[in-house]
Amino acid sequence: MKLPFLHQEVEVSTDLRDSNDILDDPDALKERIAADGYLLIRGLHDKAAVLTARRQILEKLAAKGMLAPGTALMDGIFNSEYPEPTSTGSMGNKALTQLPAFKAVVEGTPVMDFFKHFLGGEARSFDFKWLRTAGPGSGSPIHYDIVFMGRGTQALYSCWTPFGDVSLDMGPIVFCLGSNRFDKVRATYGQSDVDRDMIEGHFSDDPLEIIDKFGGHWATTTFSAGDVIIFSMFLMHASLVNTSDKIRITADTRYQLASEPIDERWVGEKPKGHYAWKQQDAEIESLEASRQRWGV
Ligand SMILES: O=C(O)CCC(=O)C(=O)O
Ligand SMILES: [Fe+2]
Numbered sequence: 001m002k003l004p005f006l007h008q009e010v011e012v013s014t015d016l017r018d019s020n021d022i023l024d025d026p027d028a029l030k031e032r033i034a035a036d037g038y039l040l041i042r043g044l045h046d047k048a049a050v051l052t053a054r055r056q057i058l059e060k061l062a063a064k065g066m067l068a069p070g071t072a073l074m075d076g077i078f079n080s081e082y083p084e085p086t087s088t089g090s091m092g093n094k095a096l097t098q099l100p101a102f103k104a105v106v107e108g109t110p111v112m113d114f115f116k117h118f119l120g121g122e123a124r125s126f127d128f129k130w131l132r133t134a135g136p137g138s139g140s141p142i143h144y145d146i147v148f149m150g151r152g153t154q155a156l157y158s159c160w161t162p163f164g165d166v167s168l169d170m171g172p173i174v175f176c177l178g179s180n181r182f183d184k185v186r187a188t189y190g191q192s193d194v195d196r197d198m199i200e201g202h203f204s205d206d207p208l209e210i211i212d213k214f215g216g217h218w219a220t221t222t223f224s225a226g227d228v229i230i231f232s233m234f235l236m237h238a239s240l241v242n243t244s245d246k247i248r249i250t251a252d253t254r255y256q257l258a259s260e261p262i263d264e265r266w267v268g269e270k271p272k273g274h275y276a277w278k279q280q281d282a283e284i285e286s287l288e289a290s291r292q293r294w295g296v
Contacts, residue, residue, distance in 0.1 A: 003168060004241040005218070006139060010207045012174060012240070016221040016229070018042045029118050033157075037180035037235035040221065040228075044110050045161070047226040053101040054163040054225070057249055060096055061133060066247065076164065076247045078135045097129040097251075106161060106253045111228065115255040119155070124258040126266035128273065134248040139171055139241040141202035142210065144179075145254075146233035147192050148201065148274075153260035159230045163249040166223040171242035173229065173250075176207075178216030179236035185214065186234050188294030194277040195265070200287045201277065203236065210236065213296075230255075 002009040018040040022028035033039050051074075058073050071077040096102065105111075107125055115123035126149070134140075145158050166172045179185070185203070194201045204210050207218055220240060223229075231237065242248050256262065265272055276282060285293075 003174075003220070004139075004243055005174065005207050005238070006141070006205060006241070008208070010218060012218040012220055014168065014219070014221055016040050016175070016219050023114075024117075026118055026120060033230070033232060036177065038175060038229055038231040041114070041230070042224070043226045044114065044228045045105055045108065045226045046110070047224075049101070049105055049108065050161075050163055050225040053099065053105050054249060056099045056101045057096055057131075057133070057163060060099075061247065066133070066135075068245075074164075076249065077245055078247050080136075080245075082135075093131060096131050096133075102129075102131070102163075102251070105163075106159075106251055111159060111255070114230075115157070119255075119257050122258040123255050124262070126254040126263070126271075127268055128266040128271040130252045132248070132250050132252070134171060134239070134242050134250070136242050136245055138239075138248075140239040142176070142204050142207060142236055142238040143202045144186075144190055144234050144236055145231075146190055147194050147199070149254060149263045149266060150193060150233065151261075151263040151265065153256050153262070154233060155260060156233055156254055156256045156263075157230050158233070159228050159253050159255060161228050161251045161253065162223040162225065163251065164225050166248055166250065167244070168220070168222055168240070169242070169244045170246055170248045171240045171244075172220050172223060172248075173237055173239050174218055174220040175231065176210055176216045176236040177219050179210070179214070180232055180234045182214045182216070182236075184296050185236075185294075188296055189290070190234055192290075195274055196276075197285070197290075198277060198282060199285050199290045202287070205287070207238070
């Protein structure tokens with residue numbers, strides 16, 4: 001169906017398949033993620049644990065005045081009078097990512113055990129956690145994650161966790177299926193590093209340009225509290241526009257084998273993060289110039 005995606009309506013299928021039937025078979029999971037680029041797991045987390053974290057996050061947002069007065073806390077209705085733009089969410093905001101109930105989900109037994117079993121060894125997550133409180137009108141640009149976090153192992157996985165149900169009008173994550181096999185894009189854009197190369201970070205402003213030029217198709221699904229979607233560093237994704245009146249609360253967190261090298265920007269008590277990219281006075285190469293340089 002046609003869904004709002006960046007600045008246009010785009011044909012997006014809503015049939016991402018889940019991998020619940022192969023959960024206890026690491027080889028099948030590896031084959032699946034190599035082929036599809038993602039693993040959708042319904043109900044990985046205990047719904048009550050996710051909703052406890054949701055409540056604690058919403059209490060913080062309410063205290064900041066982000067919730068519409070007179071509405072139920074757990075509905076997470078955005079206060080349209082709130083002065084700050086919500087498009088960037090509150091990524092990495094310590095007050096939120098240190099909440100015990102939040103950590104209990106993103107570093108909890110279900111997800112850590114999943115990765116241990118999937119990777120075949122002790123797993124760890126980046127200490128930095130991206131938590132997004134995406135208000136009406138927001139949506140994320142089209143990118144591979146590798147350009148933001150590729151200084152350690154490439155056997156690194158992102159996990160997108162909704163803290164509450166996410167319907168299609170709340171701007172769920174959207175994947176370009178097939179983009180894990182865009183060889184020339186992987187060999188160019190996919191080898192870059194935003195802090196070294198000072199590129200925009202995203203790959204395109206136009207979801208249709210990508211499928212016209214490289215193939216693939218866009219796909220999403222609806223999510224319930226407890227679901228997660230895990231994906232590779234080389235699967236192109238974005239999020240749809242949140243056209244609802246609600247705040248979409250989701251986290252994206254990263255997992256790898258504890259024994260493998262890790263991207264130092266995202267580790268420690270106070271991860272240094274993007275120390276150059278988009279910092280004050282940073283000169284960013286235009287998307288057009290980067291695309292020309294890459295020949296894609
Ligand atoms: O949630 C979003 O808007 C974007 C998510 C994303 O880019 C990610 O999970 O890596
Ligand atoms: Fe991403």
